[in-house]
Amino acid sequence: MNKRVPLIGAALAGLALSGLAAAADVHIRTIAATCMTCHGPGGKSQGRNPNLAGQNKDFFVQAMKDFRSGEKPGTIMKRHASGYTDAEIEALGEYFASLK
Amino acid sequence: MTLNRRDFLKWTGAGVAAAFAGCATLPGATRARVVVVGAGFGGATCAKYLRQWDPGLDVTLIEPNDKFVSCPISNWVIGGLRSMDDITHGYDKLPRHGIRMVRDTVVAIDTDKRVVTTRGGANIGYDRLVLAPGIEILTDSVRGFTEAEAAGKVVHAWKAGAQTASLRRQLEAMPDGGTFVMSVPAAPYRCPPGPYERVCMVAHYFKQAKPRSKIILLDGNPDIVSKKGLFTDAWNTLYPGMVDYRPNNAPIAVDGGRMVVTTEFDDVKGDVLNVVPRQRAGEVCALAGARNDSAGNWCTVDLATFESTSVPNVHVIGDSVGSSLPKSGHMATNHAKVCAAAIVELLAGRAPDPVPVVANTCYSATSGDTAGHVAHVYRFEAGKGYVAQPEGGATAKGDAKNFGFADSWSKNIWADMLS
Numbered sequence: 001m002n003k004r005v006p007l008i009g010a011a012l013a014g015l016a017l018s019g020l021a022a023a024a025d026v027h028i029r030t031i032a033a034t035c036m037t038c039h040g041p042g043g044k045s046q047g048r049n050p051n052l053a054g055q056n057k058d059f060f061v062q063a064m065k066d067f068r069s070g071e072k073p074g075t076i077m078k079r080h081a082s083g084y085t086d087a088e089i090e091a092l093g094e095y096f097a098s099l100k
Numbered sequence: 101m102t103l104n105r106r107d108f109l110k111w112t113g114a115g116v117a118a119a120f121a122g123c124a125t126l127p128g129a130t131r132a133r134v135v136v137v138g139a140g141f142g143g144a145t146c147a148k149y150l151r152q153w154d155p156g157l158d159v160t161l162i163e164p165n166d167k168f169v170s171c172p173i174s175n176w177v178i179g180g181l182r183s184m185d186d187i188t189h190g191y192d193k194l195p196r197h198g199i200r201m202v203r204d205t206v207v208a209i210d211t212d213k214r215v216v217t218t219r220g221g222a223n224i225g226y227d228r229l230v231l232a233p234g235i236e237i238l239t240d241s242v243r244g245f246t247e248a249e250a251a252g253k254v255v256h257a258w259k260a261g262a263q264t265a266s267l268r269r270q271l272e273a274m275p276d277g278g279t280f281v282m283s284v285p286a287a288p289y290r291c292p293p294g295p296y297e298r299v300c301m302v303a304h305y306f307k308q309a310k311p312r313s314k315i316i317l318l319d320g321n322p323d324i325v326s327k328k329g330l331f332t333d334a335w336n337t338l339y340p341g342m343v344d345y346r347p348n349n350a351p352i353a354v355d356g357g358r359m360v361v362t363t364e365f366d367d368v369k370g371d372v373l374n375v376v377p378r379q380r381a382g383e384v385c386a387l388a389g390a391r392n393d394s395a396g397n398w399c400t401v402d403l404a405t406f407e408s409t410s411v412p413n414v415h416v417i418g419d420s421v422g423s424s425l426p427k428s429g430h431m432a433t434n435h436a437k438v439c440a441a442a443i444v445e446l447l448a449g450r451a452p453d454p455v456p457v458v459a460n461t462c463y464s465a466t467s468g469d470t471a472g473h474v475a476h477v478y479r480f481e482a483g484k485g486y487v488a489q490p491e492g493g494a495t496a497k498g499d500a501k502n503f504g505f506a507d508s509w510s511k512n513i514w515a516d517m518l519s
Contacts, residue, residue, distance in 0.1 A: 033437045
């Protein structure tokens with residue numbers, strides 16, 4: 001019985017922390033899903049748009065920044081890459097890298 | 101539709117399970133029920149992502165048609181670039197996600213008891229309801245349209261399907277030197293660049309097969325609504341002298357006997373008539389009391405969750421939503437994803453993402469191997485709704501690269517919603 005109180009406390013603290021993390025996850029997971037409209041379900045493309053699933057994080061982040069600056073030529077990607085924050089691009093890179 | 105024995109067992113089974121679940125006292129023991137009405141870009145995508153993000157949800161998808169026919173790329177069928185088969189896809193892969201598909205039409209919604217009733221007589225309870233019916237075409241808004249449509253003398257072809265194929269056949273049967281008359285309603289309507297892409301596709305066909313033919317576009321708007329530079333360039337450089345564009349020319353009447361479209365200014369005679377009447381949110385939104393803007397045409401929603409501003413637990417996505425976002429298939433899938441994410445959080449007792457981000461990407465073909473795009477990222481801001489980010493915009497000239505990406509886009513969006 002003694003052990004229950006700290007366990008509940010720990011669980012509550014954990015909930016509060018994971019709640020914040022979860023909100024960030026939902027935000028990024030939803031943006032990632034909107035990328036998949038063009039880049040294929042699960043980030044696996046059925047056409048000439050590149051795969052996002054399993055993409056190297058550093059490569060992804062650099063590519064988005066280069067699209068944004070215009071250094072990397074493209075058709076629509078400057079318009080898209082410019083719409084997200086640096087933090088979102090980092091988190092998206094991590095998310096896509098984690099997809100198998 | 102009548103329920104067969106298997107459906108009956110399925111329904112009774114679901115009913116019994118729900119009754120037991122209702123007795124359970126432990127939170128989390130009840131499978132929350134989400135019913136999605138309409139399996140187009142918005143509805144199919146929403147059902148799939150709901151199950152992907154919370155496999156514990158009980159998701160039912162109600163759709164009267166046995167196959168999906170895509171509006172995007174349907175202009176390519178009219179231009180002869182693609183076949184009806186290319187834009188027609190089955191729903192057979194959706195049940196693999198644990199979605200229960202019901203082929204039926206919703207005839208009543210009790211938003212107090214949270215029950216949807218179908219024509220086949222099924223009563224399906226929900227905790228959250230998602231309405232994604234697409235548009236209802238106001239055929240009565242153009243005098244004589246209904247009669248001329250029934251006589252096969254005019255089509256709108258603004259819902260992909262039999263009328264898409266019919267329009268293609270009529271153009272094939274038209275003699276060289278004939279006139280194609282198209283009319284477009286004042287915005288808002290489904291697919292802002294659609295009419296102008298259709299003109300390009302018909303011009304592309306005429307240029308090859310019937311070079312003496314003409315196109316008259318009667319536009320109910322004061323100017324080209326979307327991708328103006330792209331379309332103007334295509335009409336001037338690829339089809340010089342073929343396209344007669346007349347702004348501020350909303351149709352008042354159509355006469356299938358004389359083959360005439362009447363506007364405020366003129367009687368315009370054609371060999372093939374394509375009149376697109378005004379539109380509003382699908383009828384099922386009215387059944388739920390969600391077609392609630394001031395004119396009773398579109399649905400006003402909280403754009404962070406897509407929940408109706410007037411009916412709790414009812415969400416509306418896709419073309420039926422009244423907002424500054426463009427009515428496109430791509431946009432509908434983005435509504436669907438934000439809505440699915442919000443519903444998963446709400447049903448779990450958590451707050452949904454207060455600042456979602458959506459994007460639109462829309463390609464239009466200008467010939468058999470060139471296209472252009474318009475693309476925007478929209479960030480939600482409290483009190484403002486979705487704000488278009490400054491780098492968004494449209495291409496000024498069609499090219500082969502965009503055409504290739506348009507084709508790739510169609511394969512990916514269809515796979516994302518249906519497989």
